[in-house]
Amino acid sequence: MTQSPAIPLPPPKERRRLREAASLTRAQLASRVGVTSETVRGWETGRSTPRGRKGEKYAKLLDSLGDEAGMTPPQDGAADSDDPAPAPGAAVSRRSARARHKAAATDRKRPAAKDRSHGPVTVPDRSRTPVPHGHRVILTERPRTTPPRRPDDALTALTPDQAFDALYAFCAPALVRQTYLLTGRRELARESVERAFQIAWQRWPEVARDRDPAGWVRAMAYECALSPWHRFRPRYRHPEPPPPDAFDRALMDTLLKLPPYCRRTLVLYDGVGLGLPETAAETEASTRAAVNRLAHAREAVAERLPELADPETLHWRLVELASIERLRAAKPLVVRKAGERRARFWTRAAIAFTVTLIATTALTLRTAPTHYEPPVPAGETVQGVPPPVAPGPLSESERDLRAKLREEEQKGPDRLLPQPR
Numbered sequence: 001m002t003q004s005p006a007i008p009l010p011p012p013k014e015r016r017r018l019r020e021a022a023s024l025t026r027a028q029l030a031s032r033v034g035v036t037s038e039t040v041r042g043w044e045t046g047r048s049t050p051r052g053r054k055g056e057k058y059a060k061l062l063d064s065l066g067d068e069a070g071m072t073p074p075q076d077g078a079a080d081s082d083d084p085a086p087a088p089g090a091a092v093s094r095r096s097a098r099a100r101h102k103a104a105a106t107d108r109k110r111p112a113a114k115d116r117s118h119g120p121v122t123v124p125d126r127s128r129t130p131v132p133h134g135h136r137v138i139l140t141e142r143p144r145t146t147p148p149r150r151p152d153d154a155l156t157a158l159t160p161d162q163a164f165d166a167l168y169a170f171c172a173p174a175l176v177r178q179t180y181l182l183t184g185r186r187e188l189a190r191e192s193v194e195r196a197f198q199i200a201w202q203r204w205p206e207v208a209r210d211r212d213p214a215g216w217v218r219a220m221a222y223e224c225a226l227s228p229w230h231r232f233r234p235r236y237r238h239p240e241p242p243p244p245d246a247f248d249r250a251l252m253d254t255l256l257k258l259p260p261y262c263r264r265t266l267v268l269y270d271g272v273g274l275g276l277p278e279t280a281a282e283t284e285a286s287t288r289a290a291v292n293r294l295a296h297a298r299e300a301v302a303e304r305l306p307e308l309a310d311p312e313t314l315h316w317r318l319v320e321l322a323s324i325e326r327l328r329a330a331k332p333l334v335v336r337k338a339g340e341r342r343a344r345f346w347t348r349a350a351i352a353f354t355v356t357l358i359a360t361t362a363l364t365l366r367t368a369p370t371h372y373e374p375p376v377p378a379g380e381t382v383q384g385v386p387p388p389v390a391p392g393p394l395s396e397s398e399r400d401l402r403a404k405l406r407e408e409e410q411k412g413p414d415r416l417l418p419q420p421r
Helices: 012-021 026-033 037-045 052-069 088-107 160-183 186-202 204-208 213-225 228-232 246-257 260-272 276-282 287-304 311-324 332-367 396-407
Strands: none
Touching: 012 037, 012 052, 026 037, 026 052, 052 276, 160 186, 160 204, 160 213, 160 260, 160 311, 160 332, 186 204, 186 213, 186 332, 204 213, 213 276, 246 260, 246 287, 246 311, 260 276, 260 287, 260 311, 276 287, 287 311
């Protein structure tokens, strides 16, 4: 497992010279390699070193550019300018170079695999066989004939809606297939990607200025797809129909039995083609931890499927497994509208909860006592009190006293009555 490309890379200034000799912009070169224009700028200035599969692809592309250019010496001042522009007289050479690239891409064919019923797939070594541009179209962003515009560069030319739609059309189809490899569920894969883009639309100013908007959305989609709360949803308690091919079913079962972090590392490195530093950064782990996770995942896959012990064969099998299912993403407008409705719902719910809390607090303050009221003490037991006794029959002396009291007049002076004259 090496992090440096097999083909030696030229110095940073020579990399830039080769790109300019082929009349390619950084965005065009980045679209061919599958990285951002900022990454290409770092490679050409020497601030970063290409590693992993992207580094191998970058080295092969520079080697092909050097063969086509015939090692033509650079023009004066081309290596010192930061954003050079092609000269007006180079239009003819630019068109001829593009024609040569198009003819070379047409002549190159992807190596064919054997029939699955006759045995495992055989994939040639990509270090010897030239791989056509866009061979990872299944799991990576869709290649374009024109250089893609990054959202931070398109703020002055595109509206936020147009920039979001462009990013969605560029990344959504590949992300749906990647999340399908992570979850094994078609509907959950589409839902996770749509939810990730809804969150991206809510935080669009942050995403538009990010150095890698596609990586931001990919990380969010992976988090949504691998969330442990899905197991409590009734619709996801039963498994979905497996792939029709027996080998694909075995590979999918092996992937789903891996721990989520190992499965994510395997898909990023062997499926998407990220380098170890990029994979470690996206999984929020150290490079050593990413290496251990990748080794554990490969060992688990090779233990159950010995045909996939070769990383190249494993890569193509992952590509084929993701391309079997016809997974389609929703329209960008539908995703944006759904995200806006969801944001409005939660905003109104938060406002209603806040108003209810304020009203409850006001009612409590209104009805609460304004002074201290001591509590009523508990009763105490009094000793020495005779128990109550029911009255019995009167004695002779009590009956005489009662008769005497009834015969005598009421207490007090006699009533004064007027006497007639």
